[in-house]
Amino acid sequence: MKSWLLAAAAAVSFASAAHAFDGAELYEGEAALYEAAQQEGIVVSFDTGPTWANWAAQFKAFKERYPGVEIVYNDLGSAATVVALEKTKNRPQADTAYYFAGSALDAADKGVVAPFQPVNFEKLPAPFKEAEGRWFTIHTLNIAFLVNTNLVKDVPTSWADLLDEKYANTIVYLDPRSTGQGQVLVFAAALGNGGSMDDIAPGIDYLTKLHQAGNVMRTVGTTPYAQFVKGEIPIYIGYENDGLKAKYTDGMGDAVQVVIPEEASAAAPYAISMVEGAPNPNAAKLWLNFIMTDEGQARFADGFVRPSVPGVALPAEVVEKMPAAPQLQPLDVAKAKEMKAAVDSAWSKAVLGGQ
Known part of the structure; x- marks a missing residue:
């Protein structure tokens, strides 16, 4: 150094x-x-x-x-x-x-x-x-839906939309147990489904429903950005800036749409x-x-x-x-840090059956 x-x-x-x-x-x-x-x-x-x-x-x-x-x-x-x-x-x-x-x-x-x-x-x-x-x-950095419009014709605009059966086997997101982005996503899902920084249960319940509906292709331990840009992922729930970078810098252009879910999301x-x-x-x-x-x-x-x-x-x-997104809510990192073990346990138990 x-x-x-x-x-x-x-x-x-x-x-x-x-x-x-x-x-x-x-x-x-x-x-x-x-x-x-x-x-x-x-x-x-x-x-x-x-x-x-x-x-x-x-x-x-x-x-x-x-x-x-x-x-x-x-x-x-x-x-x-x-x-x-x-x-x-x-x-x-x-x-x-x-x-x-x-x-x-x-x-x-x-x-x-x-x-x-x-x-x-x-x-x-x-x-x-x-x-x-x-x-x-x-x-x-803000949780958003990064949608490949070559693979998904009806672009979802809300957390509720993603539960629709037409999005079967299309969604990828990061594992909250091993990634910071995955942790932020759990809080974003909670905020978008009636929860709060102190109440993550609605977020865990939502993600459980998303898996039970068969709409999750997989969860991953490292960023799938390269795979998304290659056109291998229909919907990546990730950070907004990655979607904008894919659109304006890395060649995807109109093949990607970046959506901040209308109910709420985490900043x-x-x-x-x-x-x-x-x-x-x-x-x-x-x-x-x-x-x-x-x-x-x-x-x-x-x-x-x-x-x-x-x-x-x-x-x-x-x-x-990057249009205005008043539905973005600030993530309280002090609370998020305190709750990490609880998020890991609840997500693993509800989504993966305790794996």
Whole structure:
């Protein structure tokens, strides 16, 4: 880990500091923070792989606005990021860390992240942030129906629709016992069938009915995205962004339709934190504020993930791809984490007969 960081730091030019950006501030105090960040010259961003959630575009926009502040990153994965932060706790290398919010809870519990409340923090729903800012949600991934319209002529729009016999042997979803997405799906099914974060029984009952109806082709332990894109899966209950990526990036075009079920669905939070003892704290704050401004939030939507800040205006071409979905409800990751064993047991017993 040290070698890549040293190489990245060596690549930073510490020549004359760039002048402040032109135009108005995005938020009060931005210019002063930028000046302080220039003295550090770099921000180290853990787990922000450029092909995920439009991070590449965020990097580019950040560098354009803040010359003289380099940004370097790695792509570890959520759980591995927490492990890396813990291992380097005495001599932190990262300034910020991004992960599924369940891992953010672990990072906060281990004391490796610091409180910081960025721009728009107060607008976030309570389940989308730690009260003092040790983590906060920057975008969501949302459970949707990804429908191959070459294989399914009558596109379902609701959880109720999926129970129809015409969808026999068409549905694939991820096993909740071994995947985070599968866990989120159980809560989404509960929310869409009269349940809540505290009452998953309606979700378990619904999935049981779906299996009993013969509509589930299979459940899987790893993402079936490649199989979906190849045309091997009629309906994949998964994350909305995968369907949009298949449609607009990976060649499926009009052969895929992405549907947020009309009753309700779950919005799973992806979060970021400032690292405790960050070596470049001002650059870290500049980066975190940047991605939480309205402009930064809208940029995430270009990568097919929904902004976490309510009411952010999106360009018309983005809205066309990702229309408003007021039925999405925030997943409370603290409750979801507490209930994982109960979800695993209930799903296994009801759906698989205790296997």
